[in-house]
Amino acid sequence: MDLDFTPAEQSFRAEVRSWLAEHTPRHLPSLDTADGFAAHRAWEARLAAERLSVVSWPEEYGGRGASLIEWLIFEEEYWAAGAPARVTQNGIFLLAPTLFTYGTPEQRATWLPRMARADDVWAQAWSEPGAGSDLAALTSRAVRADGGWRLHGLKTWSSRAAYAGHGFGLFRTSGERHHGLTYFLFPLDDVEVRPIAQLDGEYGFAELAFDGVFVPDSMVLGDVGQGWRIAMATTSSERGLTLRSPGRFLATASRLVDLAADAGDPVLLDRAARCWTEAEAYRLHTFTTARRLMDGTEIGAASSLGKVFWSELDLRMHTLAMDLLGDRAAGTPWYDGFLFSLAGPIYAGTNEIQRNIVAERVLGLPR
Amino acid sequence: MNFTFTDDQADFGLVVRDVLAGCRDDRGAAAWQRLGTLGFFGMLVDDSRGGLGLRLADALPALEETGRAAMPGPVVDTAVAGALLLDGPELDKLAAGALRVAVADSASTAADADLADVIVAWPRVASRDAVSSQAPQLRVRLEPRPGIDPARPLFTVTLDGDTRELTGSAVTAWRAATVATAAQLIGAARHLLDTTVAYARERTQFGRAIGGFQAVKHRLADVAIAVEFAAPLVHRAALSYELPSGERDVSAAKAAANDAARLAAEAALQVHGAIGYTHELELRHWLTRVWSWSAAYGTSATHRARVRALVREVPRWP
Numbered sequence: 001m002d003l004d005f006t007p008a009e010q011s012f013r014a015e016v017r018s019w020l021a022e023h024t025p026r027h028l029p030s031l032d033t034a035d036g037f038a039a040h041r042a043w044e045a046r047l048a049a050e051r052l053s054v055v056s057w058p059e060e061y062g063g064r065g066a067s068l069i070e071w072l073i074f075e076e077e078y079w080a081a082g083a084p085a086r087v088t089q090n091g092i093f094l095l096a097p098t099l100f101t102y103g104t105p106e107q108r109a110t111w112l113p114r115m116a117r118a119d120d121v122w123a124q125a126w127s128e129p130g131a132g133s134d135l136a137a138l139t140s141r142a143v144r145a146d147g148g149w150r151l152h153g154l155k156t157w158s159s160r161a162a163y164a165g166h167g168f169g170l171f172r173t174s175g176e177r178h179h180g181l182t183y184f185l186f187p188l189d190d191v192e193v194r195p196i197a198q199l200d201g202e203y204g205f206a207e208l209a210f211d212g213v214f215v216p217d218s219m220v221l222g223d224v225g226q227g228w229r230i231a232m233a234t235t236s237s238e239r240g241l242t243l244r245s246p247g248r249f250l251a252t253a254s255r256l257v258d259l260a261a262d263a264g265d266p267v268l269l270d271r272a273a274r275c276w277t278e279a280e281a282y283r284l285h286t287f288t289t290a291r292r293l294m295d296g297t298e299i300g301a302a303s304s305l306g307k308v309f310w311s312e313l314d315l316r317m318h319t320l321a322m323d324l325l326g327d328r329a330a331g332t333p334w335y336d337g338f339l340f341s342l343a344g345p346i347y348a349g350t351n352e353i354q355r356n357i358v359a360e361r362v363l364g365l366p367r
Numbered sequence: 368m369n370f371t372f373t374d375d376q377a378d379f380g381l382v383v384r385d386v387l388a389g390c391r392d393d394r395g396a397a398a399w400q401r402l403g404t405l406g407f408f409g410m411l412v413d414d415s416r417g418g419l420g421l422r423l424a425d426a427l428p429a430l431e432e433t434g435r436a437a438m439p440g441p442v443v444d445t446a447v448a449g450a451l452l453l454d455g456p457e458l459d460k461l462a463a464g465a466l467r468v469a470v471a472d473s474a475s476t477a478a479d480a481d482l483a484d485v486i487v488a489w490p491r492v493a494s495r496d497a498v499s500s501q502a503p504q505l506r507v508r509l510e511p512r513p514g515i516d517p518a519r520p521l522f523t524v525t526l527d528g529d530t531r532e533l534t535g536s537a538v539t540a541w542r543a544a545t546v547a548t549a550a551q552l553i554g555a556a557r558h559l560l561d562t563t564v565a566y567a568r569e570r571t572q573f574g575r576a577i578g579g580f581q582a583v584k585h586r587l588a589d590v591a592i593a594v595e596f597a598a599p600l601v602h603r604a605a606l607s608y609e610l611p612s613g614e615r616d617v618s619a620a621k622a623a624a625n626d627a628a629r630l631a632a633e634a635a636l637q638v639h640g641a642i643g644y645t646h647e648l649e650l651r652h653w654l655t656r657v658w659s660w661s662a663a664y665g666t667s668a669t670h671r672a673r674v675r676a677l678v679r680e681v682p683r684w685p
Contacts, residue, residue: 001372001424003606009368069368257678266675273675277600277619284599287370305595308588352581358591359584363564366579 013073019050020081031087032202037163040087044118054092054116062116068290075247090160091115091122095168102222102230123161125169125208128154133353136178142171148216154209161206162195170227181227185219199339244310246283252317253279259324268324275317282310301361304354311344311351372428380428387436393518395439403464411450412462423543424605430547434554437656439518441479444470447547451540452533457485471524480509480522489537491530516659542608542617545664549601549624555657556594556631563635583638590631597627615677618670625661632657
């Protein structure tokens, strides 16, 4: 057991740090506005030109073939530099791992390089009006057509869909509950997109209405009827380290410690020091998880432990920032971060569902 | 970087677990004997001195197992503090499992001092064995004082007459022993979680196992999360306790381990209900041990004050 970065890892960190110090944009408008969306895509294209947008992917798809540990180093540096949130995150962190595992060589070659350059931005389409935490209750369906499928139904709370060009989600091709679901990729051109304003007033969500939208067979991901299993692979990425790397929480905790220390109140500083300790705990835990993944271990249900931990830590940190700043928080990244942190215990499976998963599938308590 | 335990490190822990299984007595004499034959007490002692030559980090799974078993006796004071502070014939005896050490805190309180051959009271050390002592006029006085855990009695220690100065670094040994106690707390918390899950699967009310109720599930999930994220802080502190960030890391680890273990104890008692509040079950041994160890080598309040004071002083990441 050690915590020693190799010389190669150290020089990678130095390269990333120095490039980001020079190129990180000061402030971009919200990625859930038309201008902000375009500005974020341009920034990510810039990252891609340096092969820094998806460092852990193989070189043929635009990455550097970096290890998970190096990816974590990249993330630490990215967030420490104050770089923008990733507009491509649903694609690169959720869809891409699924494409690597279940996609055909053609699908990977078609979609991954475009995703790495932010040519395509992907929206996720899991939830429906009647299927949120109980995702298996979904009723959207796909009907066999010549050379493909026609999609029908309604998806909602679809992140990034207001401005994105593509989506991915589950549709019923047969059966009930978890059986007979199929994982589809689809362009949003023929889908009716109804943007939904979030708490911050921006259009981070959309409702997607499908009225016989045609998708070719080449956009079915994995086997027909196997969608649940494939989607669970994605959601465990979403809950685990690929969506929320420790770097972002470390950066927040570090700024919070400075904010609290400047306020001179030992009670508030104590809360900040606890948050910092917890962010460190998540970082260290992730180093262990990354090594297990590199050694071929599946993380599975254990990713739910982390999802509860990081989402509630993020909320505690931003709640403390609100206590420290009061209404001076308005108009600063702390308030935007506070609103965003409130979503953490909801998305990627509510924390109530995550605690059920921990209890039933990690601890072995009865269903 | 590989922040996971090697097979050797994990296996040593499993051997200790097997050896301690079903081996309970009031003050741990049988367990001590069995661990002694494994070389456990000399695990941090150089192999040239008859020890196993392990680093503290190598020994964590084994230390955690002594916590899982709530093993009585001055395990950490001997195998960690004593191993880093003593030398000469005393160290040889310690490595052979034939010498026990008790360490007094800043209030001159030492646990299990009645079992100890050597008493450390910073910055001095004294042997209780008047015959073999090089200071025959030495007198050690032990006065029993109230403690939380009947199997871990406390004593006020007074060292009179000639005593020796400690040879090793007191600060380093204190930090290492703090990390080791934190590892024991993680082990005790894992035991509490495992036995409480087992109880919740068996105990039925309203016609079903109580572990099927979400209120119970979520409480136990919270314990699992607290233990899962306290443990890496303990592992890190075992690697960094001698570095400039060591003081901060050790305090962060002990506070997190204290809190996770106390959460586990509280949930264990609540889920067991009334029977947990009695002497009918063995649960009480782990409850009092968790409360007692949370105070040993510093309460959460003490350690959190240290983290607070140091959080801006040392680099936060590379």
